Every structure is written in C-alpha cells, then in structure tokens.
Amino acid sequence: MDKEARLHGTTPAEHPEALRLWLRLLTCTQLIETQVRSGLRDQFDTTLPRFDLLAQLERAPDGLKMNELSRRMMVTGGNITGITDQLVAEGLVERVEVPGDRRAYRVKLTPKGRKQFSDMAHQHEGWIVEAFGGLHVPANLYLPDTEGQHPGVAIQCGLTRAGKAEAAIQRLAIELATNGVAALVADPIGQGERACYRGTDGMALPGGGACEQAYLDGPCRLAGATLVSYTAYECSRALDLLAALPTVDGDRLGLV
Numbered sequence: 027m028d029k030e031a032r033l034h035g036t037t038p039a040e041h042p043e044a045l046r047l048w049l050r051l052l053t054c055t056q057l058i059e060t061q062v063r064s065g066l067r068d069q070f071d072t073t074l075p076r077f078d079l080l081a082q083l084e085r086a087p088d089g090l091k092m093n094e095l096s097r098r099m100m101v102t103g104g105n106i107t108g109i110t111d112q113l114v115a116e117g118l119v120e121r122v123e124v125p126g127d128r129r130a131y132r133v134k135l136t137p138k139g140r141k142q143f144s145d146m147a148h149q150h151e152g153w154i155v156e157a158f159g160g161l162h163v164p165a166n167l168y169l170p171d172t173e174g175q176h177p178g179v180a181i182q183c184g185l186t187r188a189g190k191a192e193a194a195i196q197r198l199a200i201e202l203a204t205n206g207v208a209a210l211v212a213d214p215i216g217q218g219e220r221a222c223y224r225g226t227d228g229m230a231l232p233g234g235g236a237c238e239q240a241y242l243d244g245p246c247r248l249a250g251a252t253l254v255s256y257t258a259y260e261c262s263r264a265l266d267l268l269a270a271l272p273t274v275d276g277d278r279l280g281l282v
Contacts, residue, residue: 058157065153070146075101077150079109080118080135080143089122089132118142164220165212165264166190168203169273177278178208178268180261185235189218208274210264214257216242 063074082098083090092110096103110133113119118139124130135143170176179202186192190211199209213220216238223238243253261281269276 058154061157062150062153065149066146069149070142072146075099075105076109076113077143077146079106079113080139081147083119083133083135084140084143084147087134089134091124091130091132095133113139164190164218165210166196166199168199168209168211170203170206170208172206175273175275176206176208177280178210178265178271178274178276179280179282180264180268181209181211181282182261183211183214183217183235185217185239187217187235189213189220189235191218208268208271210268212260212264214260215239215253 059074066072066074066077078099079095082095090098092103092106095106095110099106110119110121114121117136119133120136121131121133124132181195181199181202183189183192183195186195188195190196190213195211199211202209214235216222217235221238222242239253246253246256265279265281268274268279
C-alpha cells in the first residue's frame, strides 16, 4: 500500500488535494529511487550515497572540503567521512591538502574514480529515462548559446495540430534563440503530444486542435469553467518557468 492509499479513511485534511498530490509525488520518488539503488548494487556493487558523493565531486574538478560535501548532500559530516574513507581505500577519490590551512583538505576524484562515475552516470541516465518512458514531454525549451541572462518568450501554438512540432513554430523558436531570446514552446491542451481524442492506433483523430478544443470546452463548462481559463493558467505557468531559469531575465518576459 502506498502513502496515498493510506490517506483514505483518516481524519479529513484541510487541503486534501494538495496532501494527496504530495503523497503521490513522494511515492513516485521512492519507487524510482528503489530502482536506482537496485541497479547500482547489481551492476556496480555500490550504493546511492556513494554515487551521490562522486556526482558532487564530478561537478567540482578542484575538489570539495568535507563541510561543503556535507552541506551539498544534506547529511552529517560523520556520514561523509565514512563514505570518503571507503572511496579512498578503493582509489576512487583522494584527499589533498588545502594551502594555508593545515587542518583542512579537499576531496577530489582520481582518474579511476572519474572513469567509474562516468560509466555509472551513463547507466543512471538510462534508468531515469526508462522510468519516465511512458510520460510525454509537452514543451521544448530553446536557449541562446551565449553567457548571461536573456529575455524570454513563451510561444503559443495557435490551432496547429502538431503543436510545438509544427515546422513554422520550431523555426520561430530557433530564430529567437539564435538572436539571444530564450523561447519556451508548449503543446496546448488538445494539440501535439497532448491530443486527447485518439483512435485505437494511438494516433490523434482527424480535425486538429480546433475540433479537440471545441469538444473539451463542453465538459469544462459543465464544471463551471472554460477551456480558455485553463489555457490562460498554463500561459502564466510557462512564464513562471522561464522566470525561474538562471539564464533568463525575469524582468524581460513576453508571450506570443
């Protein structure tokens, strides 16, 4: 029984939907983490904490102090020391002195450790992709290939059947990114990967986005809403996502 199922029959919560969503996310996280732990153990005879420590060091070529590792991994210094001792004994990491501070040292990956982590990271990526293999990615993000923050634009796809995969939409997004503007293109409800009415072959039924949205608006009105209200909400969330990106200037956003 997962955590969401245990919620049923308990004292009514003030915000049941938020609680149910949190429990569902937590359950999904634990299921994926269990698969990753199993893969690391079976294929590399290692553990997830050891993999996480190597991952932190891979991002820091000059190494990290023990307190920095502890803070990044959100565990105690004692846990970090134990894992580090194991990895040093296996020749995967090394301790190096910190100039000017005889009491401190940095932990760095050795060439052997870097090679082993590269192999593990490749497999790890495959496990994550497989875990989410049944989910659609409803948006594409086009980023300028230059440093610093850039203005951002959320592009709407009109009523094109292909949504974000429409050739004209892709050309527009690429042109914006080439000229220094980050572009986020999301499939609207009923278009592209979010087509709701499909045949037995899994393909979207004829008619395109306009027909799908006309069908979908009816049930929305029965619930006291409109499809336009959901579309407007998704546009605001697209702008929120752009504003949260470190490479995008949240004060320079647009919607087209």
